[in-house]
Amino acid sequence: MSCFSCCLSEEKVNKGSTRKSTQDGRDGRDARTIASSFANSFANLSFKSDSSRRRYIAGEISKYGKASISAQFFSFKELSAATQNFDPQSMVGEGGFGRVYKGHLESKNMDVAVKQLDRNGFQGNREFLVEVLMLSLLHHSNLVNLVGYCSDADQRILVYEYMANGSLEDHLLDIGQKKPLDWKTRMKIAKGAAKGLEYLHDIASPPVIFRDFKASNILLDEDFNPKLSDFGLAKLGPTGQLTAKSDVYSFGVVFLEMITGRRVIDKSRPSEEQNLVTWAQPYFRDKRKFHMMVDPLLENQYPKKGLHQALAVAAMCLQDEDSTRPYINDVVSALEFLCDTDGKDEGVLSPESSMAEGRN
Numbered sequence: 001m002s003c004f005s006c007c008l009s010e011e012k013v014n015k016g017s018t019r020k021s022t023q024d025g026r027d028g029r030d031a032r033t034i035a036s037s038f039a040n041s042f043a044n045l046s047f048k049s050d051s052s053r054r055r056y057i058a059g060e061i062s063k064y065g066k067a068s069i070s071a072q073f074f075s076f077k078e079l080s081a082a083t084q085n086f087d088p089q090s091m092v093g094e095g096g097f098g099r100v101y102k103g104h105l106e107s108k109n110m111d112v113a114v115k116q117l118d119r120n121g122f123q124g125n126r127e128f129l130v131e132v133l134m135l136s137l138l139h140h141s142n143l144v145n146l147v148g149y150c151s152d153a154d155q156r157i158l159v160y161e162y163m164a165n166g167s168l169e170d171h172l173l174d175i176g177q178k179k180p181l182d183w184k185t186r187m188k189i190a191k192g193a194a195k196g197l198e199y200l201h202d203i204a205s206p207p208v209i210f211r212d213f214k215a216s217n218i219l220l221d222e223d224f225n226p227k228l229s230d231f232g233l234a235k236l237g238p239t240g241q242l243t244a245k246s247d248v249y250s251f252g253v254v255f256l257e258m259i260t261g262r263r264v265i266d267k268s269r270p271s272e273e274q275n276l277v278t279w280a281q282p283y284f285r286d287k288r289k290f291h292m293m294v295d296p297l298l299e300n301q302y303p304k305k306g307l308h309q310a311l312a313v314a315a316m317c318l319q320d321e322d323s324t325r326p327y328i329n330d331v332v333s334a335l336e337f338l339c340d341t342d343g344k345d346e347g348v349l350s351p352e353s354s355m356a357e358g359r360n
Contacts, residue, residue: 071136072148076155079103083114092166093216097127097232102162105147112147113163117156127232128156134231138204142196144219144229163227165220168193168254172215173263180297183306184339185224186258190310191335192226193218194251197328200234201244209235209242213250215257245322251331252317256280259310261295277318284315309338 082103083090093100098117105112117128128151135146150157165171168189171181181189193213200208211233219229235242253264256276262269264276273279283289290311294302313334319325326334 071132071146071159074105074148074150074157074159076150076152076157078105078107079114079150079157079159081106082112086114086116097230098156103159105159108147110147111162113160115158115160117158128158130234131158131231134208134234138200138208138231140196140199140203141225142192142199142227144227160229163219163229164222165224167216168218168220168226168258169215171220172258172261175297180261180295181224181258183298183302187306187310187335187339189218189220189224189226190255190258191332191339193228193254194328194332194335196226196228197247197251198332200228201247201328206237207244209238209244210247210250211235211242213247213254215254218254243322244328245325248317248325248328248331249319249322251328252314252325253277255310255317256314259295259307259314260293261297280314280318284311306338306341309334313338 080086082105083101084103086099086101090101090103091099092102092113098115101114101116103112103114104110128149132146132149135143139145144163145161146158147161148159150159171178172186197210197213200210210228210231212230213228217228217230218226220226238244253276256262257264260276260280262273262276262279266274266276280293283293287308290307291300293311294300294307313326313331316324316326317331
């Protein structure tokens with residue numbers, strides 16, 4: 001959509017183009033070599049004693065990133081105490097790799113999220129080591145902070161900073177009695193999440209493909225600042241058909257969820273509306289219908305130009321061909337422009353103006 005470029009000043013476009021050229025000029029061989037070694041490094045984890053396992057993890061981090069380990073080792077006893085013996089009442093989430101509990105570390109006087117991975121076999125070991133390695137090497141304000149880990153016996157436990165507002169999914173798709181996110185907060189979250197991806201794609205060396213960008217993996221602090229979490233599926237560097245543009249498509253899906261308040265797949269809707277991306281395509285082609293895509297919970301409280309620009313960004317990210325999708329740094333520039341100008345255009349739409357727009 002042509003209005004995507006309208007979100008960018010000439011200076012930002014030039015800056016994005018320069019970074020894009022740098023990215024295109026990367027030699028992927030080093031990334032692939034590291035990725036191949038990295039993928040094999042967790043295989044021996046289960047065959048080590050507790051003390052040698054800690055040394056092994058430290059050595060792997062040193063080998064790949066030449067970085068000191070900021071994450072602390074915790075004993076199972078410490079984490080049991082922090083979570084009141086992993087009390088089900090303390091559980092705040094559950095996913096394919098295990099359960100997450102809210103805990104409190106007396107030694108640090110801080111609340112934490114304690115993720116106890118499924119101990120059944122190889123996949124749990126892989127998820128564990130990938131997460132420890134990734135979050136020990138990657139540091140950005142829009143990535144969740146790894147406080148520590150536990151590898152006692154067959155335990156695989158990760159300890160993160162506690163994010164007071166849970167996940168984006170909690171406030172967007174499983175809202176319950178919570179207050180709906182307003183337009184400005186949604187755009188703020190989108191910009192921060194895109195900046196997290198930008199760090200992984202353009203600043204981390206070698207670059208990282210996140211692979212699991214979704215609403216449940218975007219955590220929110222007390223001020224609704226977003227941080228990407230769950231790096232167990234992440235990959236170093238482009239691998240086969242998997243590229244940074246795969247993450248850009250996933251960003252487009254989540255951004256469209258944020259605009260519409262709809263899940264990407266929702267079997268409870270009529271058949272023609274169950275797939276969000278398919279449902280959205282005809283609306284993308286007719287700006288007179290843009291207002292029909294907006295989350296009803298916004299109650300028409302959004303800027304008209306901001307909506308048009310946001311949908312332009314989403315549509316570009318959702319192009320079928322990855323070569324036609326924007327780079328994430330261009331998405332960040334567009335969202336920065338959008339956030340800077342929201343509230344400076346004609347203001348929010350009233351119900352009457354929204355209906356009038358549909359008639360024009």
